[in-house]
Amino acid sequence: MRLLTLHCDYIKFKPLKKAIKAPEELDEERKKEIVVKDPLVVLTAVERGDSDEILKDYIAAIKKTAGEVQAKNIVLYPYAHLSNMLSDPTTALEYLKEAENVLKGEGYNVTRAPFGYYKEFELKCKGHPLSELSKQFRAEGVQEINSSAPKKEIQNKQSSGKIILDRRNLKPNDHRILGEDLGIFYLSDEVGPGLPLWLPRGEVLRNQLEQYMREVELKYGYQYVTTPHITKGSIYEKTGHLPYYADTMFSPMEIDGINYYLKPMNCPHHHMIFQKIIKSYKDLPLRLAEAGVVYRNELSGVTYGLMRVRHIMQNDAHIYVTPNQLKDEFIKVLKMFDEVYQVMGIQDYYFRLSLPDFKKNPEKFTGDPKEWEFASEEIRKAMKEWGKNFTEENGEAAFYGPKIDVQIKNANGKEETIATSQVDIVVPKRLEITYIDEKGEKKTPIVIHRAILGSYERFVAFLLEKTEGKFPVWLSPIQVRVIDYTERNTQSAQKIVDKLKEAIPGLRIDSDFRNTTVNDKVRDSEMQKINYLVTIGDKEEEKGTLAVKRRGNNKPEFGVKFESFVHEVKEKIEKRN
Numbered sequence: 001m002r003l004l005t006l007h008c009d010y011i012k013f014k015p016l017k018k019a020i021k022a023p024e025e026l027d028e029e030r031k032k033e034i035v036v037k038d039p040l041v042v043l044t045a046v047e048r049g050d051s052d053e054i055l056k057d058y059i060a061a062i063k064k065t066a067g068e069v070q071a072k073n074i075v076l077y078p079y080a081h082l083s084n085m086l087s088d089p090t091t092a093l094e095y096l097k098e099a100e101n102v103l104k105g106e107g108y109n110v111t112r113a114p115f116g117y118y119k120e121f122e123l124k125c126k127g128h129p130l131s132e133l134s135k136q137f138r139a140e141g142v143q144e145i146n147s148s149a150p151k152k153e154i155q156n157k158q159s160s161g162k163i164i165l166d167r168r169n170l171k172p173n174d175h176r177i178l179g180e181d182l183g184i185f186y187l188s189d190e191v192g193p194g195l196p197l198w199l200p201r202g203e204v205l206r207n208q209l210e211q212y213m214r215e216v217e218l219k220y221g222y223q224y225v226t227t228p229h230i231t232k233g234s235i236y237e238k239t240g241h242l243p244y245y246a247d248t249m250f251s252p253m254e255i256d257g258i259n260y261y262l263k264p265m266n267c268p269h270h271h272m273i274f275q276k277i278i279k280s281y282k283d284l285p286l287r288l289a290e291a292g293v294v295y296r297n298e299l300s301g302v303t304y305g306l307m308r309v310r311h312i313m314q315n316d317a318h319i320y321v322t323p324n325q326l327k328d329e330f331i332k333v334l335k336m337f338d339e340v341y342q343v344m345g346i347q348d349y350y351f352r353l354s355l356p357d358f359k360k361n362p363e364k365f366t367g368d369p370k371e372w373e374f375a376s377e378e379i380r381k382a383m384k385e386w387g388k389n390f391t392e393e394n395g396e397a398a399f400y401g402p403k404i405d406v407q408i409k410n411a412n413g414k415e416e417t418i419a420t421s422q423v424d425i426v427v428p429k430r431l432e433i434t435y436i437d438e439k440g441e442k443k444t445p446i447v448i449h450r451a452i453l454g455s456y457e458r459f460v461a462f463l464l465e466k467t468e469g470k471f472p473v474w475l476s477p478i479q480v481r482v483i484d485y486t487e488r489n490t491q492s493a494q495k496i497v498d499k500l501k502e503a504i505p506g507l508r509i510d511s512d513f514r515n516t517t518v519n520d521k522v523r524d525s526e527m528q529k530i531n532y533l534v535t536i537g538d539k540e541e542e543k544g545t546l547a548v549k550r551r552g553n554n555k556p557e558f559g560v561k562f563e564s565f566v567h568e569v570k571e572k573i574e575k576r577n
């Protein structure tokens, strides 16, 4: 069995039409929309080979999570996409009914969503550390693909191209469609779900964003570091991420008898660097940045495109401060958000400040309430001083400190969190990192975790959808394309390519000298959303000028001087507009 538990503010769902031949019979009530408030939603796939033993594990796991998040309402929700080895429907329904009965018997309010139907559903996940957990229970010896099949067939099955983009229900600006059409990324079945391959053009985008962030961060006094992808498990036990985040981490690998994990976050590594290089309060603040790669064990069924992936490159940074420095450093982070988002053309965004609620939910927030109060107050002051719109939510803080989320509207008008900045007053203590203060006493620094772009994967997905792939010149994978009007002009067109490369170092330029019509070439350049299309015909050769068609304009401009074109492109790249 595979399950994904979501602790939600609410879920509503309604069956629309049959998804299998013989779905379960529904009475009138269950045909209507059902709303459950504050549920623990358990998305479930029953798999081949599941037994009563496994059902017991499944029920125990639900009870454990329900206890931890204090949920009384449970929604059992059949969700076939979690597995590619589903059991037959009759068995699946039986198991779900059995789980429903057992949990009801133990005093939970259980709602079981209709089985065998396409359903519309909407939910709001609470977003705290325990609100999203995935688990898998499988009898020993049961493998992904029927193990009695001969080896060759298994290989064929695995490489049969399961990751195929079904465009039928996607909007034209969906980043998965644009990503494929513009050659940005590729999900190979040989590599696996949630593990995107950045294609050359996509890598340009990612790299340009990374370079840009580096520039901004260096300007703000950050220092870059690089840390390894695997690490001893003991450090995650100290931070408290094990066992709490175990579900989102990949199974460990053993080296010299010690368990090593793919890192799910960069913080502990940066904390170790802090401890190595910082001695005194005089060395603070310390700002460490990294385009850090982390790995999260998302279920295959929930990974998609670049939005939800297993390999994530974060625009990550940690700022180590004394209590006195917290407010000002936080304002600098807010300032950086504004500066970067302006360049990215993101205007509609606001900050959501999440604070603890010690009255209602004291056990959720570990550590000293006084320190929490101090940190919350400093962040609130910072937000006010910075003077931008923000909302406050009590009880939504991370387990280690208050945080702000940056909320944007995505291309479909839906609100999303694109980035966060969190204050951490708990983990540095657990890792016992210290500096010496003015009085010669050992103190623990406060840490600000911040990611301005969030992850490069998600950010590129967001940008693709927002711009429909029409990137500004500085970011475009191909900035200029040169074409010949006829074969006669090929040679001088090639010369223009060479001259432009020399005049603008690093220019991303290509050419299209195919033996086809100019219209074809123009159309192709438009499909690829290239910023400038330069045509060289007899007139241009004769006068030594360029015919320049800017993306979005219907007609080219004739008679453009080489120098003025170079000036225009250079300026766009430098100013990043």
Ligand SMILES: [Zn+2]
Pocket: 265, 266, 267, 318, 449, 450
């Ligand atoms: Zn962090």
